[in-house]
Amino acid sequence: MSNDVIIDIQDVSKHFGRVRAVDGVTLQVQRGEVxxxxxxxxxxxxxxLRCINHLETPTSGRIVVDNIxxxxxxxxxxxxxxxxxxxxLFNLFPHLTALDNICLAQQVVRKRSRMExxxxxxxxxxxxxxxxxxxxxxxxxxxxxQQRVAIARxxxxxxxxxxxxxxxxxxxxxxxxxxxxxxxxxAREGMTMVVVSHEMGFVRAAADRIVFMDAGRVVxxxxxxxxxxxxxxxxxxxxxxxxxx
Amino acid sequence: xxxxxVKTKRTGRLAPVSLERLPWWVLxxxxxxxxxxxxxxxxxxxxxxxxxxxxxxxxxILSTLVAYAVATVIGLITGLGRVSTNPIFYTVSxxxxxxxxxxxxxxxxxxxxxxxxPLLIDGVNGLGDFLTARVSTGFLFNLGQSFAALxxxxxxxxxxxxxxxxxxxxxxxxxxxxxxxxxxxxxxxEAARSLGMSYFQAMRYVILPQAIRRVxxxxxxxxxxxxxxxxxxxxxxxxxxxxxxxxxxxxxxxxFETWNMxxxxxxxxxxxxxxxxxxxxxxxxxx
Ligand SMILES: Nc1ncnc2c1ncn2[C@@H]1O[C@H](COP(=O)(O)OP(=O)(O)OP(=O)(O)O)[C@@H](O)[C@H]1O
Ligand SMILES: [Mg+2]
Numbered sequence: 001m002s003n004d005v006i007i008d009i010q011d012v013s014k015h016f017g018r019v020r021a022v023d024g025v026t027l028q029v030q031r032g033e034v035x036x037x038x039x040x041x042x043x044x045x046x047x048x049l050r051c052i053n054h055l056e057t058p059t060s061g062r063i064v065v066d067n068i069x070x071x072x073x074x075x076x077x078x079x080x081x082x083x084x085x086x087x088x089l090f091n092l093f094p095h096l097t098a099l100d101n102i103c104l105a106q107q108v109v110r111k112r113s114r115m116e117x118x119x120x121x122x123x124x125x126x127x128x129x130x131x132x133x134x135x136x137x138x139x140x141x142x143x144x145x146q147q148r149v150a151i152a153r154x155x156x157x158x159x160x161x162x163x164x165x166x167x168x169x170x171x172x173x174x175x176x177x178x179x180x181x182x183x184x185x186x187a188r189e190g191m192t193m194v195v196v197s198h199e200m201g202f203v204r205a206a207a208d209r210i211v212f213m214d215a216g217r218v219v220x221x222x223x224x225x226x227x228x229x230x231x232x233x234x235x236x237x238x239x240x241x242x243x244x245x
Numbered sequence: 246x247x248x249x250x251v252k253t254k255r256t257g258r259l260a261p262v263s264l265e266r267l268p269w270w271v272l273x274x275x276x277x278x279x280x281x282x283x284x285x286x287x288x289x290x291x292x293x294x295x296x297x298x299x300x301x302x303x304x305x306i307l308s309t310l311v312a313y314a315v316a317t318v319i320g321l322i323t324g325l326g327r328v329s330t331n332p333i334f335y336t337v338s339x340x341x342x343x344x345x346x347x348x349x350x351x352x353x354x355x356x357x358x359x360x361x362x363p364l365l366i367d368g369v370n371g372l373g374d375f376l377t378a379r380v381s382t383g384f385l386f387n388l389g390q391s392f393a394a395l396x397x398x399x400x401x402x403x404x405x406x407x408x409x410x411x412x413x414x415x416x417x418x419x420x421x422x423x424x425x426x427x428x429x430x431x432x433x434x435e436a437a438r439s440l441g442m443s444y445f446q447a448m449r450y451v452i453l454p455q456a457i458r459r460v461x462x463x464x465x466x467x468x469x470x471x472x473x474x475x476x477x478x479x480x481x482x483x484x485x486x487x488x489x490x491x492x493x494x495x496x497x498x499x500x501f502e503t504w505n506m507x508x509x510x511x512x513x514x515x516x517x518x519x520x521x522x523x524x525x526x527x528x529x530x531x532x
Contacts, residue, residue: 053439055435055438055439077441077443080438080439080440080441081440081441083439084439084440085439087432087435087436089432091430091432091433091435091436092436093433093436093437093451093455094455095454095455095458104440104450104451105437105440105441105442108442108446108450109440109441109442109446110441153440154439154440157440157441
């Protein structure tokens, strides 16, 4: 194993009752790599992603993130502080302003002073392109703006890895680009990213690898060129023909 | 619907308030209030009754405030227990909620005053005897002596009653808090935990601030219920409004005037409070 592996997923399964949401997945992500996960609805993409920061406890298998095995509770909290996750529905805290959304975990988890946290929050809001929205509440923001605040909130913890679960699929088309641009910037800066998304523009521009999942399993794990020009499996071809029209 | 129909419907809404739509019940209550006020001013029986009952009004308000504050704390803690994954915390909380909600409040008050408190006093006395027998000087000895000397008369009946009321209502508040916490979308807890917050931190900074806003109206309504249920304290001869009503009747034999006044005083308090709760609901629904 190369020691630049930052996420090491070994034979991980997650069952919900009889549903095998994730079924024996083995996957390694290198530091700085951008991996895009695609696959039909219900194929286990979200569940796999959520296993990485232990929002779901795997039924079996082993996950090591940045050399920290995910087993003991302290380890889980350590890993969570190093792994940012961005959800499809943003999940901003509605009772807090954009600024406070970004400051809260910095102060409570990272124990930063209010001044430090605010300074970091302001610089991140500028980075995601909405410095003027610091004092707005989530309901006063558009979907695209909310998602950018959510990205800033995750980045404020200085994560080594960012997970994205369909970050643009709840957005109107005109807002998708503003969110993807922020993600592209992150990718260029060398952030390790695992992204569930069917935005082929992003895949072409940023993905180092693309993973196709079906029925809880990794069916194909290849480069974007490899996938578009020579998909190995019938199921992959069928799925690609659907999403590429 | 034709254009005409729409128009008449619109103008109907803009027209001066029709007779049926007037809040008649408010007017009737006001009228009754005026009648009572008139009686208080003109009849010495009424004014004398009001003067006699006034201490009771104050004690009713005071004991409701104290019992409610304690009940809210109990309710918040056991409400957290009801949603906890810790089996002990969950079981203890659920046991408390289910037992307390299954027993009439009146019976609970009597039970607290005449069964639980004496047992507790016996326990404290026993501890005091134990301490004085083991140590002969110093702080522990003094503590033991005061424990041993504590008697049932030392715990005022109103303290027992108010605690009983608080424990009874705590179970209802627990369910209010539980419902509020469960009404917050799962994604909120997940977002908080994924930022590295502990369960406790996520509750404290993310879930509870939202849940408490949602449960303010039901909490307000429970305050009104408790104010009314505080009349049960009269069963323990605590001199709140209802008890003073009984005493006033016994003193003056004026049944009619006494209970008119008592009922009216409760009504004034609850109507004012429920207006407050409604205003709060309106403000929360706008935000
Ligand atoms: N908490 C849960 N309880 C029960 N079943 C679940 C739960 N979460 C996911 N599942 C099931 O696991 C399977 C995989 O779900 P998952 O959300 O990971 O799929 P997905 O690939 O992300 O799909 P989508 O593209 O629709 O988001 C589905 O059959 C789903 O119904
Ligand atoms: Mg999903």
